[in-house]
Amino acid sequence: MDPVLRRSLRSLAAAGVRRLPRALFDVQAARDRAPAAARDRAPAGGAAAAASAAASGTPVERAPVVNAGNESSTSAGSAAHFATVLEPRALERPSDPVAELDAVAAEVSDCRACTLCEGRHHTVPGEGSPNARVMFIGEGPGADEDRTGRPFVGRAGKLLDDIITKGMRIAREDVFIANVVKCRPPNNRAPTADESAACRGYLQRQIAAVSPAVICTLGATATHLLLETDSPMSRLRGREHSWRGLPVIPTYHPAYLLRNEAAKRPTWEDIQRVMQRANNA
Ligand code: SF4
Numbered sequence: 001m002d003p004v005l006r007r008s009l010r011s012l013a014a015a016g017v018r019r020l021p022r023a024l025f026d027v028q029a030a031r032d033r034a035p036a037a038a039r040d041r042a043p044a045g046g047a048a049a050a051a052s053a054a055a056s057g058t059p060v061e062r063a064p065v066v067n068a069g070n071e072s073s074t075s076a077g078s079a080a081h082f083a084t085v086l087e088p089r090a091l092e093r094p095s096d097p098v099a100e101l102d103a104v105a106a107e108v109s110d111c112r113a114c115t116l117c118e119g120r121h122h123t124v125p126g127e128g129s130p131n132a133r134v135m136f137i138g139e140g141p142g143a144d145e146d147r148t149g150r151p152f153v154g155r156a157g158k159l160l161d162d163i164i165t166k167g168m169r170i171a172r173e174d175v176f177i178a179n180v181v182k183c184r185p186p187n188n189r190a191p192t193a194d195e196s197a198a199c200r201g202y203l204q205r206q207i208a209a210v211s212p213a214v215i216c217t218l219g220a221t222a223t224h225l226l227l228e229t230d231s232p233m234s235r236l237r238g239r240e241h242s243w244r245g246l247p248v249i250p251t252y253h254p255a256y257l258l259r260n261e262a263a264k265r266p267t268w269e270d271i272q273r274v275m276q277r278a279n280n281a
Contacts, residue, residue, distance in 0.1 A: 133214065
């Protein structure tokens with residue numbers, strides 16, 4: 001184990017911190033997988049900074065870490081890059097998906113990894129079947145979701161309900177619904193890149209736990225995060241993409257559909273693709 005990380009872990013233990021962020025282990029795992037030469041080139045600050053953040057409860061400027069996938073190091077220190085270098089990890093379904101989803105919800109309820117924690121009334125981890133064949137991923141909680149702690153329960157949620165129950169003819173309880181961030185951004189703004197990056201570990205664990213046959217991203221925020229692109233939705237929707245071997249079908253966010261009647265038809269085409277995938281996979 002990296003000596004800087006070891007010292008940080010000791011400090012955390014002394015401070016009484018018992019639950020460590022998964023990012024800490026991810027960083028160390030990436031370092032452990034990297035060849036020795038690359039490891040030597042890579043600053044140890046990424047893991048230490050994550051440890052320090054866990055102790056202070058404040059977000060950190062991520063230090064560069066080794067990209068275990070191509071054995072190169074980088075000077076890009078953004079949170080988005082930090083998330084990217086962890087991508088080569090294979091998606092593994094945990095042995096007890098229900099326990100893992102419960103653990104994610106419990107960790108989210110205490111999470112202070114980004115400033116969105118400051119304005120929340122309830123965290124909104126997500127809900128649905130741990131064995132869902134379809135997983136919907138939206139942007140973040142709105143006022144109704146923040147009040148109830150449940151995803152997609154406002155006007156946009158009612159429209160998503162209709163898509164699921166009347167369009168797909170399945171129960172809402174049979175899909176899994178999550179968001180990119182689990183706390184409400186102020187004034188319903190889109191989450192920043194740093195907020196999305198701080199929260200994405202929870203989403204990745206939820207995807208791994210559910211292991212759906214198909215993911216349907218709702219709107220640009222979720223689509224851009226998962227596919228790591230900033231292309232417009234008009235170019236991304238209408239076809240199938242892939243994330244770690246899972247089919248990803250982007251479509252418009254229900255809130256957008258409430259304002260744009262014309263987007264309902266292409267959305268229905270996307271949902272038909274989702275159903276096809278769910279039935280055939
Ligand atoms: S949005 Fe996510 S990362 Fe930020 S405080 Fe909430 S749970 Fe933590």
